[in-house]
Amino acid sequence: EPEVTQTPSHQVTQMGQEVILRCVPISNHLYFYWYRQILGQKVEFLVSFYNNEISEKSEIFDDQFSVERPDGSNFTLKIRSTKLEDSAMYFCASSEGNSFMRCTFGSGTRLTVV
């Protein structure tokens, strides 16, 4: 079965540093998403992306965050200046459509900000 691939699986970064989390969505999918899960808490929506632009974003997705699909296969999440509270598991997901469609999630990148 096709998979969403995320790299790295674990990243440790110093507070204030920039990080880029990478994802390769399923090839025929058109909608891409980032979610995060702070340890012990709910999975929270960050942003959705379609047709090379952001479709929807949550309050969490402030100016420190950006997404990009640089080359038609990768989908990246950049955090410009990490804070301690950015420590979380970040999940990339993709779907064929935006409704009535299952979302396939990657296995996540665990970001630890120290």
Add this chain to the structure above:
Amino acid sequence: SQQGEEDPQALSIQEGENATMNCSYKTSINNLQWYRQNSGRGLVHLILIRSNEREKHSGRLRVTLDTSKKSSSLLITASRAADTASYFCATDAPGAGSYQLTFGKGTKLSVIP
């Protein structure tokens, strides 16, 4: 308001027993999905039920949806130790531009061999 709240928060059963987890939500939905997450790992899609469906089966899984009560249940029959995981419901809302899934806090299921 909280969307997608599961109960119980934790459930411990013996292998072979059935496990039932419930999810309630507050706003109208397009679909409701159930996901499984093994400890520290990714989310695995289990089953999707549309708002106009009442029941759906997939292998040992049975999902029901009651839109009048804004609730869903996930039944895992003949549980196995490998079913030990956290289970989340996730809803998406109708309307253009509603691309996001709203997850509940999850039910942590432990199946004792």
